[in-house]
Amino acid sequence: MKAIVDADECTGCELCTQTCPEVFDMEDDIAIVKGDSVAGEFEETCRQAAEECPVECIVIED
Template identity: 65%
Template structure:
């Protein structure tokens, strides 16, 4: 599974980094997915972070 953050859409709310810091972190004013592929043990939280993103900037594939 791979997580991607659209940097043009991300508003920097930090929700994903708070929900799943093992996959997402902040770089400046935007989030990035730094753990790709997403470790199996963090897939559920990564999906939750994507679902909770208020601007739908996270894609899970």
């Protein structure tokens, strides 16, 4: 699974980093994905972060 953050849409609310800090981090007040793919044990919380994103800027690719 892969997570992608649309940096143009991200408002920097940090909700994703609070929900799934293993996958998401902040850089220059914009969320970033830490690695190329999401480890299996973090897939559920990563999907939760994408669903909870207030501006829907996180895309999940299976």
